Amino acid sequence: MGKMRYPLYFSFPALAIFLLFFITPTLIGFYYSFTDWNINAEQIRFNGIDNYIELFKEPRLKTALLNTLIFAAVVTLMQNFLGLGLALILNEALKLRNLLRMIFFMPYVIAPIVIGYIFRAIYHPEHGIVNTILDKAGLQFLVHDWLNDPRYALFSIIVTDLWRVAGFSMVVYLAGLQFIPKDLIESSAMDGAKYWQRFRSIIFPLLAPALTVNVLLSMIGSMKVFEMVMVLTEGGPGYTTEVFYTYIRGMFSTGLFGYATAVNVVLFILVSIVGIPVLVAMKKREVEM
Numbered sequence: 001m002g003k004m005r006y007p008l009y010f011s012f013p014a015l016a017i018f019l020l021f022f023i024t025p026t027l028i029g030f031y032y033s034f035t036d037w038n039i040n041a042e043q044i045r046f047n048g049i050d051n052y053i054e055l056f057k058e059p060r061l062k063t064a065l066l067n068t069l070i071f072a073a074v075v076t077l078m079q080n081f082l083g084l085g086l087a088l089i090l091n092e093a094l095k096l097r098n099l100l101r102m103i104f105f106m107p108y109v110i111a112p113i114v115i116g117y118i119f120r121a122i123y124h125p126e127h128g129i130v131n132t133i134l135d136k137a138g139l140q141f142l143v144h145d146w147l148n149d150p151r152y153a154l155f156s157i158i159v160t161d162l163w164r165v166a167g168f169s170m171v172v173y174l175a176g177l178q179f180i181p182k183d184l185i186e187s188s189a190m191d192g193a194k195y196w197q198r199f200r201s202i203i204f205p206l207l208a209p210a211l212t213v214n215v216l217l218s219m220i221g222s223m224k225v226f227e228m229v230m231v232l233t234e235g236g237p238g239y240t241t242e243v244f245y246t247y248i249r250g251m252f253s254t255g256l257f258g259y260a261t262a263v264n265v266v267l268f269i270l271v272s273i274v275g276i277p278v279l280v281a282m283k284k285r286e287v288e289m
Contacts, residue, residue: 029264030265032044033052033258033264034258034262035047035258037257038255038256047258051258051259051261051262052262054259055259060239060242060247061263063242064244064246065244068225071222071223071225071243072222072225074158075165075222076222078162079169079214079222080169080211082166082169082170083168084207086104086166087170087171087173087176087177088177088203090170104167105167105171106167107164107165108165108167111227112227116227116230116232120231123232125143125145130146148237150237153233153237156232157232160228165221169214173210173214176207177203184202208282211282212282215278215282220271223270224244224245224271225245245267248260248264
């Protein structure tokens with residue numbers, strides 16, 4: 001019995017760190033979300049669900065919710081589509097595949113803030129590379145102020161984030177492809193199965209664990225987007241690109257700490273409501289090799 005428990009002892013440091021830096025702050029946050037904690041309060045008082053009543057009346061938060069859901073849906077879908085496509089291409093016997101893998105993965109290891117400042121220059125309405133290329137190519141009708149036009153600002157942020165994260169999904173899918181038996185694919189090819197048939201019937205079903213990981217990570221990460229929006233638009237123009245974390249940051253900066261914490265709790269609940277059913281559904285479609 002002692003020998004069976006012995007390996008569990010090595011998990012205690014990790015559990016202690018998890019308890020200290022995740023569980024404890026989460027519980028404290030839940031408590032403060034039910035208080036009137038603010039910068040002018042001499043004493044923090046319990047105010048029940050007043051913060052939650054107020055936040056659901058706030059039209060700016062509704063805009064942030066809609067933008068967050070749009071951003072998460074588009075980024076999750078396109079990140080996995082691009083990542084899977086790159087993985088399938090770079091899994092072939094290409095001479096430069098290792099170099100290309102490194103190039104596509106490299107943006108992910110760069111800080112989002114740095115990428116944000118780089119793309120602010122790229123999207124500049126007068127001197128940016130995007131508008132310069134479009135103008136030189138005779139496509140003046142496509143020249144826009146990408147970050148200050150409400151019609152294109154959120155789209156520009158999405159494109160920037162996709163450029164950053166697609167390489168990560170590619171690496172996860174590449175890892176999944178390595179576990180698919182090559183003889184299974186070769187035998188199906190010998191039986192006359194076309195590439196699309198092999199992909200649909202063999203490759204994609206066996207990539208289910210990698211798909212589960214990628215979808216969950218991309219969905220959770222995109223719902224918690226902050227740096228990219230903050231650097232590129234700061235939630236503007238107006239509040240047209242406002243997301244949950246830029247709204248929370250705005251409330252904290254005005255000193256409404258209890259209210260901002262309540263908004264953060266709502267985001268935590270929203271991520272859980274979306275993430276847990278997706279995890280359960282995707283785990284069911286995984287197949288054993």
